[in-house]
Amino acid sequence: MTLLVVGSVALDSVFTPFGETADALGGSAVHFAVAASLLHPVRVVGIVGEDYPVAQLERLAPRGIDWSGVEKVPGESFRWKGKYSYDLQSRETLETRLGVFADFRPKLPPGAKAAKYVFLGNIDPELQLSVLDQVSDPKLVACDTMNYWIQSKRDTLMQLLKRVDMLMVNDSEARELSGDWNIHRAGRWILDRGPKRVVIKQGEFGALLIEPGRTFHIPAYPLEEVFDPTGAGDAFAGGFMGYLAREDATDTDHLRRAMVYGAAMGSYSVSGFDVKGFEGVSSADLEERVRHFVDLTNIPRAERIG
Amino acid sequence: MTLLVVGSVALDSVFTPFGETADALGGSAVHFAVAASLLHPVRVVGIVGEDYPVAQLERLAPRGIDWSGVEKVPGESFRWKGKYSYDLQSRETLETRLGVFADFRPKLPPGAKAAKYVFLGNIDPELQLSVLDQVSDPKLVACDTMNYWIQSKRDTLMQLLKRVDMLMVNDSEARELSGDWNIHRAGRWILDRGPKRVVIKQGEFGALLIEPGRTFHIPAYPLEEVFDPTGAGDAFAGGFMGYLAREDATDTDHLRRAMVYGAAMGSYSVSGFDVKGFEGVSSADLEERVRHFVDLTNIPRAERIG
Numbered sequence: 001m002t003l004l005v006v007g008s009v010a011l012d013s014v015f016t017p018f019g020e021t022a023d024a025l026g027g028s029a030v031h032f033a034v035a036a037s038l039l040h041p042v043r044v045v046g047i048v049g050e051d052y053p054v055a056q057l058e059r060l061a062p063r064g065i066d067w068s069g070v071e072k073v074p075g076e077s078f079r080w081k082g083k084y085s086y087d088l089q090s091r092e093t094l095e096t097r098l099g100v101f102a103d104f105r106p107k108l109p110p111g112a113k114a115a116k117y118v119f120l121g122n123i124d125p126e127l128q129l130s131v132l133d134q135v136s137d138p139k140l141v142a143c144d145t146m147n148y149w150i151q152s153k154r155d156t157l158m159q160l161l162k163r164v165d166m167l168m169v170n171d172s173e174a175r176e177l178s179g180d181w182n183i184h185r186a187g188r189w190i191l192d193r194g195p196k197r198v199v200i201k202q203g204e205f206g207a208l209l210i211e212p213g214r215t216f217h218i219p220a221y222p223l224e225e226v227f228d229p230t231g232a233g234d235a236f237a238g239g240f241m242g243y244l245a246r247e248d249a250t251d252t253d254h255l256r257r258a259m260v261y262g263a264a265m266g267s268y269s270v271s272g273f274d275v276k277g278f279e280g281v282s283s284a285d286l287e288e289r290v291r292h293f294v295d296l297t298n299i300p301r302a303e304r305i306g
Numbered sequence: 307m308t309l310l311v312v313g314s315v316a317l318d319s320v321f322t323p324f325g326e327t328a329d330a331l332g333g334s335a336v337h338f339a340v341a342a343s344l345l346h347p348v349r350v351v352g353i354v355g356e357d358y359p360v361a362q363l364e365r366l367a368p369r370g371i372d373w374s375g376v377e378k379v380p381g382e383s384f385r386w387k388g389k390y391s392y393d394l395q396s397r398e399t400l401e402t403r404l405g406v407f408a409d410f411r412p413k414l415p416p417g418a419k420a421a422k423y424v425f426l427g428n429i430d431p432e433l434q435l436s437v438l439d440q441v442s443d444p445k446l447v448a449c450d451t452m453n454y455w456i457q458s459k460r461d462t463l464m465q466l467l468k469r470v471d472m473l474m475v476n477d478s479e480a481r482e483l484s485g486d487w488n489i490h491r492a493g494r495w496i497l498d499r500g501p502k503r504v505v506i507k508q509g510e511f512g513a514l515l516i517e518p519g520r521t522f523h524i525p526a527y528p529l530e531e532v533f534d535p536t537g538a539g540d541a542f543a544g545g546f547m548g549y550l551a552r553e554d555a556t557d558t559d560h561l562r563r564a565m566v567y568g569a570a571m572g573s574y575s576v577s578g579f580d581v582k583g584f585e586g587v588s589s590a591d592l593e594e595r596v597r598h599f600v601d602l603t604n605i606p607r608a609e610r611i612g
Contacts, residue, residue: 087487181393183510184528204489205511206525217525217602219512222490253606260605296523297603299566300559 003245005032006106006131007121008078009046009070015083018227024274028121031231034275035238035265037063038286040245043112045069047104049077069109075100088229108134117245119237122146125156132163140250142166150177161194168199168237201233209259218259221267232269239265264289309551311338312412312437313427314384315352315376321389324533330580334427337537340581341544341571343369344592346551349418351375355383355406375415381406394535414440423551425543428452431462438469446556448472456483467500474505474543507539515565524565527573538575545571570595
């Protein structure tokens with residue numbers, strides 16, 4: 001079951017109270033792929049400039065990441081520079097240089113067109129639609145977006161929503177898209193516009209899976225140390241989609257378990273800068289963390305409950 | 307198993323985007339008692355002025371609330387006036403008039419001294435200590451506090467912490483008390499100062515039960531309509547303590563189930579102004595809502611999970 005992600009492959013410079021990085025591996029497709037590959041092989045489609053340290057990507061290939069769909073073209077790679085507040089609750093973008101990403105026109109290699117599980121990372125909704133046109137018969141398509149596209153390409157985004165199975169966004173994005181501050185009403189508003197499911201990520205407060213008439217909540221892993229929130233949402237998506245691709249299933253029970261894998265990946269992601277939080281994480285570690293989530297949320301049964 | 311709450315009995319005037327109240331039933335002890343009484347009889351100790359509509363309290367007595375420990379003295383009752391933001395995420399205090407509450411010196415009636423389950427609502431920690439001095443042999447004492455006491459009576463509060471089994475506060479209060487923005491470190495900091503357990507309430511994001519080496523999270527009930535957050539935390543405490551008193555148990559499994567009852571009561575509380583969210587709520591309704599929480603958090607088991 002081919003798992004495909006289309007998104008940014010970037011160089012991030014991040015400042016937090018606990019340290020900083022310069023031109024480190026970043027971008028939605030990279031964070032997604034590193035997480036997903038703990039569960040299932042993943043193909044990446046993206047674009048980089050001639051300055052990209054492709055060798056660093058290739059070093060991750062043995063995990064099961066196929067970078068062959070990442071085009072290398074003349075020019076500068078996408079760069080993002082940001083600074084987080086003392087409590088990591090907010091961040092300021094210091095610089096965005098699109099470089100070759102500005103002319104990104106995703107072209108799927110033959111093998112990627114047969115992908116069954118597709119994640120459309122946060123890129124221009126027109127490009128997300130063009131990816132959908134190239135995929136022959138997907139079983140589950142999930143997409144992300146951001147406030148910039150909600151404001152500047154709303155009509156295209158609404159077209160996209162009609163064609164995806166799932167929207168996976170932050171709570172602030174769900175609120176902005178729907179125009180409703182109540183997150184459950186916002187979720188229902190989105191369900192009414194196409195997707196059969198909505199995942200709303202709430203950072204340190206976990207994430208919601210909203211389906212018609214039924215909601216599931218997974219908390220974030222209780223971490224006493226958080227170093228860098230960058231990419232946590234994409235790592236969540238990677239865990240979520242990686243689990244579904246591995247199990248080749250899209251029913252509610254599997255989606256709920258996929259939420260746990262997503263939350264686990266989010267917790268690894270924030271535990272280190274760029275993708276370092278995943279260093280040394282084995283499948284056994286992941287399964288243990290997943291079991292920890294089961295305990296974290298477990299309501300012990302009793303005669304008069306449940 | 308006597309359940310006792312000591313706290314404020316107030317008249318609240320609340321403005322929200324959805325309506326307003328004037329001199330309506332309020333105060334921590336009132337919100338606590340109305341919620342707890344759905345599960346177990348509850349005794350209230352507090353103080354009101356001659357202007358208090360005691361008949362309105364008495365109308366709630368058939369639920370199993372014993373108001374006989376509420377002293378009536380000459381003067382004005384405690385009044386609070388507040389205004390919520392459009393999304394109910396923040397509020398501004400417009401007026402606080404302590405009235406007779408300023409001279410409150412809790413004096414437990416004989417029956418209350420034998421209380422086994424004791425909730426010390428948010429009052430001066432000196433008074434909370436004086437209540438503890440009057441209780442003969444409690445099985446579980448939980449207490450609340452607020453930023454005002456954390457700032458003005460820190461030493462007394464730290465003495466109190468050594469003598470209670472559980473602190474139950476908002477996340478902002480846990481952060482201020484510990485001086486740590488990471489909520490899990492803040493929880494551990496509190497555990498190191500006396501209480502064996504900490505409950506940290508996170509509003510629309512649910513609540514955490516932090517024990518040494520183990521954490522439990524319960525989300526908030528997914529509500530599409532929220533009218534008035536006032537008293538939700540006290541209603542949570544009422545559900546939590548009411549369940550423990552009913553079951554007469556304080557082990558981890560019961561505490562986790564108590565968290566569910568607390569969250570259920572919080573959801574009723576915010577669904578109406580003052581205590582109106584509880585009108586018409588039966589035990590059967592409550593049990594159904596509790597079962598809904600079980601589904602909301604249920605991670606379906608699979609061979610490779612759990």
